[in-house]
Amino acid sequence: MSQTSPPKLKALLEATIAACSLDDRRDQDPVGIVHEYKTSADREIAALFASSLAYGRVDLLRPAIRQALAPLGPHPATYLRETKPQALPKLWPDFVYRMTRGEDLVDLATAIAETLRRERSLEALYLPESSENLPIRDRESHLRQASSFVTKLRLRRHRPDLHRGFRYLLPDPADGSACKRLHLFFRWMSRGPDQIDLGLWDGLAPSALIMPLDTHTSRLCRYLGLLERKSVDQKAAVQVAERLAILDASDPLRYDFALCHLGISRRCIHRWCPQRCPECPIEAGCVIADRSA
Numbered sequence: 311m312s313q314t315s316p317p318k319l320k321a322l323l324e325a326t327i328a329a330c331s332l333d334d335r336r337d338q339d340p341v342g343i344v345h346e347y348k349t350s351a352d353r354e355i356a357a358l359f360a361s362s363l364a365y366g367r368v369d370l371l372r373p374a375i376r377q378a379l380a381p382l383g384p385h386p387a388t389y390l391r392e393t394k395p396q397a398l399p400k401l402w403p404d405f406v407y408r409m410t411r412g413e414d415l416v417d418l419a420t421a422i423a424e425t426l427r428r429e430r431s432l433e434a435l436y437l438p439e440s441s442e443n444l445p446i447r448d449r450e451s452h453l454r455q456a457s458s459f460v461t462k463l464r465l466r467r468h469r470p471d472l473h474r475g476f477r478y479l480l481p482d483p484a485d486g487s488a489c490k491r492l493h494l495f496f497r498w499m500s501r502g503p504d505q506i507d508l509g510l511w512d513g514l515a516p517s518a519l520i521m522p523l524d525t526h527t528s529r530l531c532r533y534l535g536l537l538e539r540k541s542v543d544q545k546a547a548v549q550v551a552e553r554l555a556i557l558d559a560s561d562p563l564r565y566d567f568a569l570c571h572l573g574i575s576r577r578c579i580h581r582w583c584p585q586r587c588p589e590c591p592i593e594a595g596c597v598i599a600d601r602s603a
């Protein structure tokens with residue numbers, strides 16, 4: 311655990327949020343595209359597309375998300391609910407973004423369309439059948455529902471076989487991987503609404519969220535003593551969420567966006583830098599800065 315006391319760490323992370331230009335950073339982030347949609351139903355669908363494609367370089371992934379969403383028009387929920395399933399395979403004939411092909415988007419769109427016709431929303435697919443004990447407040451129950459959500463979506467795909475590209479788009483937490491993009495989607499749905507997160511789901515409390523951990527955020531979490539595991543896997547993502555919950559039990563991921571954008575904005579270059587580190591809001595808790603002092 312961090313050498314920095316929880317109150318001091320909390321103060322550093324609050325300062326990180328205060329130092330982050332949230333509106334500017336949102337416009338550089340995949341979630342900025344989701345905010346362009348006006349209704350909750352459309353935002354939920356756009357969010358699953360955008361989060362699923364939120365890998366690779368930010369300057370490349372945002373155009374890829376726009377390209378993926380363009381055929382669905384300004385109202386993707388209405389479009390997918392009302393379009394005949396046989397029309398979907400024609401929507402992305404030339405789409406290629408790293409591991410993702412147009413056929414993978416067809417699988418995703420087909421699964422979402424089926425869900426909109428049957429359950430009316432992605433949240434309804436995620437929630438357990440019994441409405442007792444809602445909202446979900448603990449990480450264990452959330453992971454169970456998250457895995458069930460992915461399993462059901464995968465079963466509703468277009469192609470008979472479960473292709474690698476579609477598995478990559480929608481990873482299953484039951485595999486033990488960090489599932490950063492899936493947990494990003496849940497953060498957008500559960501937290502807020504605020505400048506960043508959308509707050510569309512009532513059935514998942516922010517207290518249950520898992521850190522959307524990738525190589526960049528995991529480094530920063532290690533610098534702050536929020537993470538010791540070398541692997542960036544589900545155990546690591548849960549460990550970070552548990553430690554952030556010591557600082558804010560009801561909303562542990564309130565620090566995620568600002569922390570993540572320290573890396574995305576290249577403000578942190580992951581080594582001691584005399585021009586950057588003294589101005590960094592978490593410098594007082596960063597083990598790299600400590601070592602060089």
Ligand code: SF4
Nearest residue numbers: 578587590593596599
């Ligand atoms: S103090 Fe320097 S190395 Fe540490 S997080 Fe900040 S910018 Fe990165």
